[in-house]
Amino acid sequence: MRSFIAGTGSYAPEKVLTNRDLEKMVETSDDWIVERTGIRERHVASPDEATSDLAVKAAVRACEAASLDPKDVEAIVVGTITPDYPFPSAAAVLQGRLGNKKAFAFDVSAACAGSLYALSVADRYVASGAVKNALVVGADTLTRITDWTDRNTCILFGDGAGAMVLKPTDDPSRGILTTRLHSDGALVPILFQPGGGSREPISEKVLRDKSHFVKMNGREVFRVAVRALEESCREVLAAEKLTPGDVTYVIAHQANKRILDATLQRLELPASKCWMNLEKYGNTSAASVPMTLDEANRAGWFKPGDVILMMAIGGGMAWGASVVRW
Template identity: 50%
Template sequence: MTIRSRLVGTGSYLPEKCLTNAELATLVDTTDEWIVQRTGIKCRHIAAEGEFTSDLAVKAAERALAAAGIEASAVDCIVLATTTPDRTFPATAAIVQQRLGITQGFALDVQAVCAGFIYALSVADNFIRSGQAKTALVIGAETFTRLLDWTDRGTCVLFGDGAGAVVLQASEGSGSTEDRGILTTHLHSDGRYNDILYVDGGPSSTKTVGHVRMEGREVFRHAVVNLAAVVDEALSAVNLPIEAVDWLVPHQANLRIIEGTGKKLGIAPEKVVATVDHHANTSAASIPLALDEAVRDGRIKPGHMVLMEAIGGGLAWGSALARIG
């Protein structure tokens, strides 16, 4: 018998305010044409004053639980990926746990920036497969715009706020690739490149939050190569060809990276879920946001094979292969 973590529900939430490229052009030296040409982004959502990462996470989690038909009281594990916690401590996951009325199990945050959701999914999957949890809530949530320097057009045009969530449940499988659930996950990091994408602040160093700093060309170069490699790693682990993948759900960082990775892998553009145009890069929230959108509009159906991948500061990257439903 093989224990699988089945993805039984998805949910997402975007703040009400949407900042368009034209509006952004009144704040910084840029244009709609410049942003769309280089990133594919047309607008990004901005959390309201007083709206915290936990608020976004709770709304996404509630929608995922409703989609799964599961009461919050059944959840015994919450893994929340975020770079923008409500507080230095406690974990934002604990705040979400309290807000959902969950009094059992455990809750923890994972910090791997844009790769955070893949890391969180892997952590929760391992808890389920080891028997330490039966029902897990995996969330990616960010108020990333609060880390931006709004005078730096190289970064402020790229990011937005949002949250996405999935519900995982322990299920018996045969051990084959026909099983529903997570089939394999793969995580990597390389700290030699920690200074090409980082925030120039922190409680131990500057005692401030700081702002995002990025060497865009270097990040792009590493992203396309590493993402293609980690996708190949996932497929090799379960002995499947790329043709077996129904959908690629990548981190929504930049349309050029998404298209470059898809081309390198030989995946047809129509099999790639791209939502970066209307919510920008929401860091750890971007994959579950895209996944939920494609599930709800009917593109991704039960039984479909979905490949997810992401890269972020660290550098940290990873992939997850799952059969939905």
């Protein structure tokens, strides 16, 4: 038995922050941002919106698409690094917001790869028969941990949420086929949030040094990302005796257009096979993959039997890929 993606949903906050808006905040320009990242605008959560608020809306839409009452969900796995509270989990908050009493709920922390990690975990529960269905959510409000005076990072991030409902299937021609996850903790310093945890609890010094914001070595992230994504994509395809030429569509974490272009080029996959929404959402962290999947799905991209290659990489560093037959 396998699990398959029975429904998708997504949500982005109403407020839009354009590159022109950023020109008034830091020393940058629309041309500079577009050339280096491919991003033109991003959505920003309102002051009264938290990560769970975004997650609820995406989750409800996914459940509707899967013809599943949210109260009947049996497992909730949320990928996020910006939960509403240090504890409990965003998944527990989401469960309460959905009026659900059946599910067990927990978070997975893998930064931008969070939804792929969450998908892998939920897939095992459904495919094993431990649960009849699962709700997978990727949701982040990265703008809450962004330094708006750092032009190297503030241009990148946006807020959003995406969701997927998994159900079991006995059909050997469809479902989540192979997923492979990887981590390299030696690379923590190239992309992380140093302050605000147990090593550097919130203090006047942390606030003064702005260490509670995202810190990134962009050049190193690019170098690691392209290599890691190519290798993990080839790994999952090989496990299914497939080649890049067998891929119908690519659903990739929308981090940076240069990373995506370089990865697709290495895999010899045309950009036309990869759904791109980076220019209007920016990097939404764990929300990116399910938001992208939902947009492509609702646009009518996928047909039964299509081979979909999913990939993501985030701080940690954590990355992975998955092959799905629609």
